[in-house]
């Protein structure tokens with residue numbers, strides 16, 4: 586931690602900016618003067634988000650782009666559209682990418698590319714979007730990639746023999762694995778970027794938050810459990826303000842300062858610190874996304 590960054594100079598991309606933590610973060614960042622590019626999958630919700638933020642702050646610089654992040658084709662298309670919107674500022678630059686969008690699904694759902702839904706939205710989409718936006722992040726004085734992980738990444742592992750859980754799908758284990766993947770991705774991204782890079786990656790743990798994430802891809806008892814559980818959660822405005830704090834205050838993460846919760850670094854799980862697992866996941870993700878990072 587070293588210096589205070591000025592948010593009003595920044596161009597910030599927030600995925601999943603139509604509800605919960607993502608909407609609250611987009612709103613707070615726009616109120617602080619950032620040029621915010623929100624990403625949502627639903628046109629009506631995108632318009633509502635713009636309207637709410639603009640009513641509160643008529644001068645807010647905010648744009649929304651629609652994309653379904655369960656489609657890697659749409660993630661590629663999204664990054665091209667982000668590049669052209671970001672260019673409106675006159676700088677081909679993104680200062681912060683907040684990979685926040687996340688999904689939970691009771692059922693095995695196969696995506697356009699034939700992958701499992703949670704693995705795609707929660708892990709492959711941030712992996713690919715970060716890859717595609719890296720040239721713009723490199724143009725920032727100090728680029729940040731913040732990926733919203735979860736305390737559910739503790740006490741789990743990657744199922745290497747069936748990473749998409751095609752043979753035996755368990756929704757909770759599938760979700761936990763994606764949140765572990767977020768930490769492994771963040772650690773490996775920092776390792777590959779190297780200590781002299783202008784870009785730093787962080788995994789953010791929002792704690793238990795009162796949002797509808799567990800009501801969207803669920804039914805029956807799972808829906809009922811989340812309905813009860815979410816009421817014990819914090820308002821989305823609190824983790825959103827912690828994301829804002831991270832953007833404003835935190836500089837180069839040391840090896841043990843990759844995972845942040847409540848404005849403090851926290852040790853992530855022992856498994857998430859395994860370099861062999863991070864490298865293996867990275868290589869699998871590259872193949873699935875059809876990209877090769879840092880080649881040449």
Ligand SMILES: NC(=O)c1ccc[n+]([C@@H]2O[C@H](COP(=O)([O-])OP(=O)(O)OC[C@H]3O[C@@H](n4cnc5c(N)ncnc54)[C@H](OP(=O)(O)O)[C@@H]3O)[C@@H](O)[C@H]2O)c1
Nearest residue numbers: 601603604605606626653654655686687735793794796798
């Ligand atoms: N809530 C918690 O207690 C908690 C705890 C730990 C971690 N997290 C993490 O926090 C992040 C935000 O979740 P939240 O709790 O704020 O839930 P949320 O209110 O449901 O927000 C999720 C956001 O992701 C979007 N999204 C979902 N699937 C998408 C897709 N296929 N394509 C594009 N966008 C998609 C949603 O769009 P719609 O508005 O259209 O649904 C929404 O904007 C997630 O990564 C989640 O894993 C949450």
